[in-house]
Amino acid sequence: MSVAPVKKVCVIGAGTMGAGIAAQVANGGVPVLLLDIVRDENDRNSVAEGAVKRMLKADPAPFMSNRAAKLVETGNIEDHLDKVAECDWVIEAIVEKLSLKQSLYEKLEKVRTPGTAVTSNTSTIPLENLVEGRSDAFKSDFFITHFFNPPRYMRLLELVTGPATDMDLAARIRDFADRVLGKTVVDAKDTPGFIANRIGTLWIQAAINAAMDLGLTVEEADAIAGRPMGVPKTGVFGLVDLVGVDLMPYLQESLTSTLPKDDPYQAIARDIPLINKMIAEGYTGRKGKGGFYRLNREGGQKLKEAVDLSSGHYRKSVKPASLPRAVKSGDLGALIASDDKFGAYAWAILGQTLSYAASLVPEAADDIVAIDEAMKLGYNWKYGPFELIDRIGAATLVERLRADGAPVPSILETAGDRTFYRIEGGKRQYLDLDGEYYDVARPEGVELLADVKLSSQPLMKNASAALWDVGDGVVCLEFTGKMNALDGEVMKLIGKAIPLVAEKYKAMVVYNEGSQFSTGANLGLALFAVNIAAWGEIEKLVAGGQEAYKALKYAPFPVVGAPSGMALGGGCEILLHCDAVQAHAESYIGLVECGVGLIPGWGGCGEMLARWRDMPGLPKGPMPPVAKVFEIVSTATVAKSAAEAKELGFLRKDDGVSMNRDRLLADAKQRALSMVEGYSSPEAPTFNLPGPTGKVALELAVEGFQAQGKATDYDGVVSSHLATVLTGGDTDAADTLTEQQMLELEREAFMALVRNPRSQARVEHMLETGKPLRN
Incomplete structure (x- = not known):
């Protein structure tokens, strides 16, 4: 129907x-x-x-x-x-x-x-x-x-x-x-709080209660209840600040008034005078004057402070010291077994939360998959409750609950010493109430690389990338490094993949399931090369990236980029070289190299110029596209959505957008397959650029920003190199530049900047702090 x-x-x-x-x-x-x-x-x-x-x-x-x-x-x-x-x-x-x-x-x-x-x-x-x-x-x-x-x-x-x-x-x-x-x-079932808020409210209440009862600081509590448990780095107190401290009494009243009197939440719900005091004084979290954490700006300072849970007064926020080793390793079994207040705190949270979640099948949801999905998507947990139980062991959880005299939900008894999830026949399966395993079902039209990996091996792989057969004659190029950063290994794999795909497959999609598509070139590797003055290696990396991206662009088969999350620097440049892009709506795309004292070096300048030269509504002539690209790239502008990326030229008007992240791979595959019949690689562009006169105009604009305090002295230096590339170097509008000549201009400018100590300082500062240095 x-x-x-x-x-x-x-x-x-x-x-x-x-x-x-x-x-x-x-x-x-x-x-x-x-x-x-x-x-x-x-x-x-x-x-x-x-x-x-x-x-x-x-x-x-x-x-x-x-x-x-x-x-x-x-x-x-x-x-x-x-x-x-x-x-x-x-x-x-x-x-x-x-x-x-x-x-x-x-x-x-x-x-x-x-x-x-x-x-x-x-x-x-x-x-x-x-x-x-x-x-x-x-x-x-x-x-x-x-x-x-x-x-x-x-x-x-x-x-x-x-x-x-x-x-x-x-x-x-x-x-x-x-x-x-x-x-x-x-x-979800028609029960109070449904799934996520019912479990999430108990989890928060248990965490706050235990922190106060065991004498932990808010920083210690968040260090234990955050990343080790797969919870965002906010932890619990940081999360309460984010959603609003004043929401806590409201959620408590809502659940206590609607849940049965024998529900476990009723036993731990308590009035917390400190929270009432904070709300009364306007400390309602980030939307108010602060919450469990605040930024004290008195006297022009920016001092992070935290509430002392005993006195209710603010003090300087202090990073926890001497935490259990299991905090860093993420070994939850070892963490809850730790014979100190941290182990007791971890158990107080996990014991109550996980047993509560287990008791809600089938009351609040039909199966464990629904509960895990709800908590991962509604509270940004990395692992759902039953995935956390698998990390501890259901039998271990039952043993601890019995030792505490706590009730044991029937589904935990059913599991015994088995896991709630397993891989069988290349399929992920879950344990149901009847003690049998069933395949985790995907909605029609959803394809995940994670599922492909369960039943196959990569066609080729190295330390930074892999190539997968994702069916229907399509391969997937996956980045695998930290933050999916790009390096020489990625470029090598691209070079090896192209002849294989040309011989045996129909098309390629560039896709991965990391939280970020790619944050660009591996800056740490680049800085190491700088520190040992390995200039030849750096230039080889730049040239290798240019060669690999152009090889993708002119491959004898369609290449479709499929980003989600951040696609920055080199991550943006690879998209610019694809025949088409099928982007997740939440794609944040940009050429951000100027922020670290460099310029795009893998063909991004030429590709953006070609995009803007053909942009509808832009005045004709050599200067308008140059000025627009200069404005976007010199300010390290990042599109805050796929829709905005189209407005900035990072995506074409006819590039596709997938609203649902889980449908991105399937949508990208279909886009690639639709291009196979009659496919021919694009023609190489040529450029007519304004040369030195155009560069002067761009530099005058930067000087204006410097005079207003919106650009630093070194911003001017970086922008000058970018202007040289975008205006074509020593040329004029009557000359025709090839794509290869544009790449050579890029490479020369990049190498000049990477040798400058002020660019090196910017790169180092970004690696250390994650923020740009305004030198």
Whole structure:
């Protein structure tokens, strides 16, 4: 049965969540109607309009581009509720008060078109209460879609249906949320807090309680409850600061009032005077004056401070000393066995959290996969609860629980000494309640390189890259170094891969499943070569990169880049050389070399000039594209989305965008295969550039920025070298430069800069701090 498309969405409630949901719908290219109450009789749409204006200024940005904002139509529920009839999906995101929601539903029932999905973004109110008193037709079209904040960046969507819900309609919305909104949809039961917030709230409460009871500092607690457990580096106290300290009492009240009295959360929920004091004094986290951590700016200083959990006073933040060795190794079994307060703290968190998660199958979710997905996507955990149990051992967890006199969930008894996940026949399988293993299912159209690796070996591999057969005659070039940095080994593998692919395959995609596509050249390796004055090796690396990228560009088969996350420097340049790009919507692409005192050296300058020369709307002549590329590259501009990357020329207008990260590989494969028939490699571009007169104009612009204090003295030096390349060196507009001549100009400028001690200082500072040096 074909699924009817969702052509327009209505979001009611323009608060942080509602407005963010509306922005994500617009990011997906779908018109959205955003409604809220009338607060100002003279400007009746002010609430919704104000929300859109705030989002356009917000950082991180809810909109992927300013163009997306134009898809948001604003209004109010008094004057414009009848427009709901134009919409295929209505999302209610108003305050968590049952009476207000029910009143709104009563009005919606009179104006909506039958068959229109109506969902609530509630995280606390049971579905059966929401639809009380509504017609059977309304109940059939109603369910819960719980987004996570911020809706653009958090991939989890919990979907809760009721006994009367039309499951075909729910499937239609699920597909839209997956493909258009980029969400991983997890089925949850109609229980308090659903999955992620129920487990997450207990986890946070257990961590705060134990830190206070065991006398840990907030820094010690976050060091234990952070990276060793696969939790973001914020840890627990840093996370509370991020989401808002004032949210904690609200979540506690919500769960204690709705959970059964014998639920384990009820036993650990406690009133914490310190948190009440912090909220009363405005220390509500990052959105307030600070939280468990704050930045003290008194007297012009920037001193990081942390709350003393005993006294409630701020003190200088101190990095924990003498932590157990298991903290660095990530050995959770050794960590919880550590005979000190740190081991006791780790066990207090993991024992309560993991046993609680295990007790929620099948109460809150049908299987362990749903629970693990919810926690990984909703709380950014690296491992789900059952994956954490596998790292400890289910039998070890049961033994510790029994020693504490704590109840043992039945699924842990079922596991015994087995793992919850295993690899069998090249498939990842999970253990279910019946004691049997089942394949982890992927939605139709989802292909992951991780799954390919379970049943095959790479076609070729070295220390920094690998080549995989991903089926249908397509190979995948994967970067494998730290942060997927690029080096000579990557270039060597590209050189070896091209003849193999040309002989036996149809196409190539450049793709990986790291958190970042590539952060560019391996600066650490480059700095080492600088320190031993191995200039020949550095020039060989530059020339090798140029050669490898051009070989990809002119390969006798289609090459499609498929980035997600950061694609910076050389990571951007390889995309510029691909025949096409299928980018994840959250791709952050840029040529950032000037920030470390260098210029793009692997062909990025010429490729960007060719892009901007053909950009619609740009004045003709040699200077306009040169000036635009100079502006983008000299300021190390990074696109904050794939949509913005198109505006900056890092992507072409017809390059594809995948909203769902898990669909990126399959989408890139299809793009590559669509290009196979009749494929011919592109013609080499030639350039007519303005030469020294154009360079003078660019340098005058930089001098203006220096006079305003927006550019340093050395920025001028770096920019001058970039200007030399972009204007063609000692040439004029009547001369024609080849692509190879442009590469030689790049290489000469790069080598001149890399020899400069001030560029070397910038590289070293970036490696040490992760921040640019303004020398």
